[in-house]
Amino acid sequence: MTPELTVEIREKRFPTPDGMTRTVLHDISFRSRLGEFIAIVGPSGCGKTTLLNIVAGLDTDFSGAVLLDRRRPNRVRIGYVFQQPRLLPWRTVLENVMLVLPEGAGERARRLLQEVGLGEALETYPSRLSIGMARRAAIARAFIVEPELLVMDEPFVSLDAATADRLRLLLLRLWRSHPTGALLVTHDLREAVTLADRILLLSDAPGRLLADVAVPLARHARTDAAAIERIHGEIAAEQRRLFAAEPPPQRIPTRAI
Amino acid sequence: MTISTGDASITAAEAAAAKPVARALPYRLASFAVLLAVWEIAAHCAHLRALPSVETVAVVLGEEIRDGALPFHLAVTLARVLVAFLVAMAGGVAIGLAMGRWWRVDLLLDGWIIVLLNLPALVIAVLFYVWFGLTDAAAVGAVALNKLPLVAMTMREGARALERDYAEMAEVFHVPRWRRFRHVVAPQLVPFVLVATRSGLALVWKIVLVVELLGRSDGIGFQLQLYFQLFDVPRILAYALAFVAVVQLIEWGLLQPLERRVLRWRR
DSSP, rough: OOOOOEEEEEEEEEEEEEEEEEEEEEEEEEOOOOEEEEEEETTTTHHHHHHHHHTSSSSOOSSEEEEEBBBBBGGGGGGOOOSOOOTTSOOHHHHHTTTTTTTOOOHHHHHHHHHHOOTTTTTTOOGOHHHHHHHHHHHHHHHHTTSSSOOOSSSTTSSOOOOHHHHHHHHHHHHSSSOEEEEEESHHHHHHHHHHHHEEOSSSSSSSSSEEOOOOOOOOGTHHHHHHEEHHHHHHHHHHHHHSSSOOOOOOEEEEO | OOOOOOOOTHHHHHHHHHHOOOOOOHHHHHHHHHHHHHHHHHHHHHTTTSSOOOHHHHHHHHHHTTHHHHHHHHHHHHHHOOOOOOOOHHHHHHHHHHHHHOHHHHHHHHHHHHHHHHHHHHHHHHHHHHHHHHHHHHHHHHHHHHHHHHHHHHHHHHHHHOOHHHHHHHTTTOOHHHHHIIIIIIIHHHHHHHHHHHHHHHHHHHHHHHHHHHSSSSSSSHHHHHHHHTTOHHHHHHHHHHHHHHHHHHHHIIIIHHHHHHHHOOO
């Protein structure tokens, strides 16, 4: 039911203001297994959001290919949780969620919003929501389309620790009841360990795949702080080793178009 | 800034927003009273024929309303305003959005817009009367053409200001085209449409009178010209006042409630 994701990015370049181009991503290939939760971890500015936009089909100007089974991303139901919630400020919470649904699916939207704890805020405009509540609404919007692939861009950034923890648990709960392949971008390795089955470590810009690590933690053990801490330590050490082995940072190559 | 109206579907947020408005009403009335007082004093000090007193104008106003002349000419002018306004808005919105959306259209039309913006209203009006005869179509067309470039400029800015983030959101979630326009694009354009409406109406009011004065035999502009030639200052003031009152009514009764309604999500 959930398709297998194949990502093969040879290179992604952006034009620079001086008429040259700058490479932001190169040599990133991976394949997801059925219903797998993958976290992409890398330093800020390494092209993580660009990578997500390519996977979600928002950016098609790159060399390589992204396929879900045999379909291009724009033919797949994708639930995207953006870094900013991107709720329409002129529509209520309920209307924002209904926007992405077929007509007449209001009951489902209401139920899901209740499930994420926004039952009292259905008719509220986003400007009156706390950032945590806005994030909940954005998560509900991503799940309501019954996504074949869930894509999340730092969905818990700029929340206080307690709220972020609650939202992570909410995400896991929803994900368990609506199983789907998931791709999460974060700079927080601990968060990646808590949520993901597998972690892709990216290099400094231009982003390149450094390592593909499995998280040896059962699904029911995701609240086991000690285990998370231990695995986080191991992967962090691995990440430091990989970064140390990187060639010293150099000027990002630019070239004429 | 606004005054409260009998809108049945008023929400709590709107009621809250309307509160300072109710408080503003005494100030509005006071400022109007000051105007009347200054007028009355000036009328008694100055030459009576050039500046009639408030009562004189009020009596004349009553006469003009009773014999049906003022309502008739006002209706004629309002009809012209309405048609010219709608034509200019429709054309200007379409052209402006196209210019904001496609750079080729922008380059093609930009020069025309600048020329039209700077062409005096009088020139357009005179040329239209010369080319198309002293008809209502020419009058209304001239007014519409005067206003259209302003609307187009405003809407071009609107189209350029569309938030990419929301467009991406709609794209990734496969929001159907019409729904995308209605819920994602149109609400972002509303403030620009309101600005165009505001500035547009203000302009249309003025130019319609000029066009009527030049080449029509009815409407407020025609009446003003007639009484100017007769040097009938009370009637000039009566017509001008009636016209201003109607403009204010539309502003308070129509534009401001509409604005509050469509922008009620703002905090």
